[in-house]
Amino acid sequence: MNARTFPADFLWGTATAAYQIEGAATEGGRGPSIWDTYSHTPGRTQGGDTGDVACDHYHRWAEDVDHLDRLGVDAYRLSISWPRVQPGGSGPLNPEGVAFYRRLLQALRDRGIRPYVTLYHWDLPQELEDAGGWTDRRTSEAFAEYARHMATELGDLVDAWTTLNEPWCSAYLGYGSGVHAPGRTEPAAALAAVHHLNLAHGLAARAIREVLPGAQVSVTLNLHAIRPADASSAADAEAVRTIDALANRAFLGPMLDGAYPQDLLAGTAHVSDWSFVHDGDLELVRQPLDVLGVNYYSTVTVRHFAGDGERSENDGHGASGHSPWIGVTDVEFVEQPGPYTAMGWNIEPSGLTDLLVGLHRTYPDLPLAVTENGAAFDDELVLDGGVRRVHDDRRVAYLHDHVEALGVARDAGADVRGYFAWSLMDNFEWGYGYSRRFGILHVDYPTGERTWKDSAHWYRRLVTSGELPPVDAVAPWSPGR
Ligand code: IFM
Numbered sequence: 001m002n003a004r005t006f007p008a009d010f011l012w013g014t015a016t017a018a019y020q021i022e023g024a025a026t027e028g029g030r031g032p033s034i035w036d037t038y039s040h041t042p043g044r045t046q047g048g049d050t051g052d053v054a055c056d057h058y059h060r061w062a063e064d065v066d067h068l069d070r071l072g073v074d075a076y077r078l079s080i081s082w083p084r085v086q087p088g089g090s091g092p093l094n095p096e097g098v099a100f101y102r103r104l105l106q107a108l109r110d111r112g113i114r115p116y117v118t119l120y121h122w123d124l125p126q127e128l129e130d131a132g133g134w135t136d137r138r139t140s141e142a143f144a145e146y147a148r149h150m151a152t153e154l155g156d157l158v159d160a161w162t163t164l165n166e167p168w169c170s171a172y173l174g175y176g177s178g179v180h181a182p183g184r185t186e187p188a189a190a191l192a193a194v195h196h197l198n199l200a201h202g203l204a205a206r207a208i209r210e211v212l213p214g215a216q217v218s219v220t221l222n223l224h225a226i227r228p229a230d231a232s233s234a235a236d237a238e239a240v241r242t243i244d245a246l247a248n249r250a251f252l253g254p255m256l257d258g259a260y261p262q263d264l265l266a267g268t269a270h271v272s273d274w275s276f277v278h279d280g281d282l283e284l285v286r287q288p289l290d291v292l293g294v295n296y297y298s299t300v301t302v303r304h305f306a307g308d309g310e311r312s313e314n315d316g317h318g319a320s321g322h323s324p325w326i327g328v329t330d331v332e333f334v335e336q337p338g339p340y341t342a343m344g345w346n347i348e349p350s351g352l353t354d355l356l357v358g359l360h361r362t363y364p365d366l367p368l369a370v371t372e373n374g375a376a377f378d379d380e381l382v383l384d385g386g387v388r389r390v391h392d393d394r395r396v397a398y399l400h401d402h403v404e405a406l407g408v409a410r411d412a413g414a415d416v417r418g419y420f421a422w423s424l425m426d427n428f429e430w431g432y433g434y435s436r437r438f439g440i441l442h443v444d445y446p447t448g449e450r451t452w453k454d455s456a457h458w459y460r461r462l463v464t465s466g467e468l469p470p471v472d473a474v475a476p477w478s479p480g481r
Pocket residue numbers: 017020166295372422429438
């Protein structure tokens with residue numbers, strides 16, 4: 001059988017985020033973010049881990065660009081730390097922070113690697129949280145000003161702009177279940193955050209285009225591939241719809257259709273009257289998207305729960321005792337069949353196909369890119385004849401099967417233009433600290449040393465040839481060999 005091939009203009013990349021890799025939390029004029037505060041609060045992260053040092057990318061960025069160059073990727077998706085470039089979230093820029101990103105972006109361009117820049121990957125300046133954070137529309141306005149500044153300062157070096165990464169997490173995990181910064185557990189505030197993040201996206205997209213009329217603008221959503229426990233049950237279909245409204249359509253609706261879904265508003269009316277949505281907001285939120293970024297890791301299976309007022313043990317409340325599924329009482333989450341990653345997430349590549357094909361059916365003219373996909377496993381660094389190796393065959397299989405699933409979606413007509421592996425390197429996995437490794441490069445945290453895992457060797461073959469290699473093609477390899 002012939003290997004699956006991708007066209008020459010298909011974009012291959014890897015992705016990271018500022019707080020997860022940079023470290024240097026108090027260097028170069030950087031201000032504190034909500035993740036500094038949260039991770040320094042006892043009990044919030046596994047082992048009390050923080051992003052203070054992380055992968056020390058702030059100092060090792062040139063070496064990391066070398067790795068990207070050797071990998072042969074077309075693009076690198078990075079995020080800008082808002083508190084590094086504008087420490088208080090408003091007011092003057094920090095020239096040292098801006099200079100750091102200019103150096104990094106220039107080095108990428110010098111190697112022919114296209115920078116895909118995300119403006120917000122969860123590190124809100126603490127001052128803005130102190131003034132209300134994402135529950136306050138002034139944060140959306142501040143974000144637009146920050147976006148305008150970045151377009152002005154960095155526009156000549158950036159290929160594509162992404163406003164937000166996974167606003168679902170920022171809103172529902174940050175303000176609903178509290179397992180992400182700022183750690184608030186206020187259901188109505190989570191819904192206000194949903195809207196102010198949507199508004200921030202729209203205002204920022206408009207501001208970027210005002211400065212850079214031809215700019216490529218996108219947003220990245222962690223859309224949920226939701227399945228019913230019983231495909232023949234109308235009640236389970238309704239459970240899917242309930243979760244889909246909160247998880248997916250709360251963002252797709254305003255951003256692409258200019259409206260919140262009626263069932264979302266009705267289903268959360270007992271929590272909030274949504275009066276934070278002002279006249280004219282939805283027109284601002286809906287801005288043309290050059291591409292929609294989709295992050296995908298696993299599926300979700302739900303069923304209707306008729307508990308007569310009792311709560312299901314599996315209603316999504318999780319360890320914090322607070323649910324990210326705002327207002328939902330009649331849905332329970334069903335354990336997924338394995339295999340699982342070290343996150344406990346089920347591995348189901350067909351979910352990616354379903355998601356991409358579903359988006360294509362609803363929005364036929366919308367180009368798509370998979371902006372994150374990858375897996376955490378308990379990797380082991382070994383010495384093979386004196387050479388440091390990580391034989392991460394489960395990650396290679398994961399990446400292989402998901403790239404294949406993306407190919408199947410393309411075969412079905414979905415206009416998927418790129419794929420970014422999460423992540424370039426092991427990093428700070430939020431509440432899990434450094435206990436979960438997603439990288440294709442291994443990071444030895446005490447020394448900062450990077451080691452190519454087998455998945456990096458495999459990925460290099462894929463991106464340099466455009467042909468899906470077999471899973472056992474993991475030997476160190478160079479193009480032309
Ligand atoms: O590490 C995160 C990333 O920051 C956002 N998307 C999911 C990844 C894995 O949990």
